Amino acid sequence: MTTDSKKSRHDLEAELAILQGRLRVLVDGSPLGIFFDDAEDKCVFVNRTFCEMMGLSERDALGDGWARTVHPQDLPRLLSERAGAVTRGEPLFRSEYRYSRPDGRVGWVEEQTRPVHAPDGNLLGYVGTLAEISGRKEEEALRARHSEVLEERVRERTAELLAQTERLAEMNTALKVLLRQREEDREDLEQVVLANVRRRISPTLDRLQGLCVGEEARLLADELRRSLKELTEPFCHRLSTVCQGLTPAEIQVAELIREGLGTKEIAARLGVGASTIDTHRHHLRRKLGLKDRRDGLRSHLLSLES
Known part of the structure; x- marks a missing residue:
């Protein structure tokens, strides 16, 4: 290999490293957690946001390590839904589930995953994102509680009105009896x-x-x-x-x-x-x-x- 060839290769590698660095900055700076799974559904890449969101290091998140942060009550459903989406060949998989971090924090995320194919059509893997939706879920739960309270109040008020209606009906019946008796007495x-x-x-x-x-x-x-x-x-x-x-x-x-x-x-x-x-x-x-x-x-x- 000539000196010029070595220099040209070195320049390309340096330029590639610069591009990779820039790409890593962009990916790590995303407000979404980003991950990539290979064709065997093993995680091979996560960005910094993903690690911060799940409370994991990059090494701990790879492979099946990410699954440890999914809430144990939601993990079986998530895996079943993912497998069903792959079997049906869906172009986009979406799911909401809870996470449980090692530090004890519990929250909600929304996952969106797409399959990635090579130019020849072979499956390369799956690229996905995680969005933090704990705030939205708390608002939904609060609205649900308010709705339950309101419905309970409506049920109580309805029961009161029914009881009052029954009492009024009884009073009306008694009044009719009294009026009829008065008419008969007259x-x-x-x-x-x-x-x-x-x-x-x-x-x-x-x-x-x-x-x-x-x-x-x-x-x-x-x-x-x-x-x-x-x-x-x-x-x-x-x-x-x-x-x-x-x-x-x-x-x-x-x-x-x-x-x-x-x-x-x-x-x-x-x-x-x-x-x-x-x-x-x-x-x-x-x-x-x-x-x-x-x-x-x-x-x-x-x-x-x-």
Whole structure:
């Protein structure tokens, strides 16, 4: 080898060393951890960022040494996903997993790996990067905790609202029962008042009017009868409304039947014969649609009053 050839080779080696040095500076200065695995998936190169991120020396990271820093709960999944990506020939493999450094620090990284092929197509190995994502994962965990707290509060509030709804429903049911009972009590009171007026006051008034002599006594008796009618007329309003197809005499008989008076008592009250009352009863049953004799006329009339 001539002197010129030796000098030329020396210059090339020096230039190559300079380029390698510059490349190493660029690779070590990257904010991403960079690694290269050979075709057998053995690590043959890591940059300085990778070593700082994983808390390993370059020598300890080579081969399978990097795997010691992967969290033991995540390593089986990572290896399985990597093998699956290689089998499927995927052009890009991505995965997120936890690391556990020798100094006890635990964090998260995102790995992205691509296969590298020679010009002839043969697989040379895999080049990959690691990005520190611990901060992002902490934010995600914080949002998840906040979401869980919010969901728990929503569940608690929903349970409270459901309980309040149930209590309101119970109160509403109780109120309906009370109102229905009050209505029934009012109707019972109306019937008692009406019955007392018809059974006790009206007959007494009839006898009293028969004993009264003179125009002034007659006027007072008429005024008293009108007052009683005004008092009891609202109580009979519903019965009269339902029974609009009845004649005034039939309505009068119906009211007395509802009060519990028998045929002879009604006839005496109205000053007519018992046969007339029987005829009114027959007409009432026909107009009210009571074809079966077992259907009580008084019971039906009382039901119209409620």
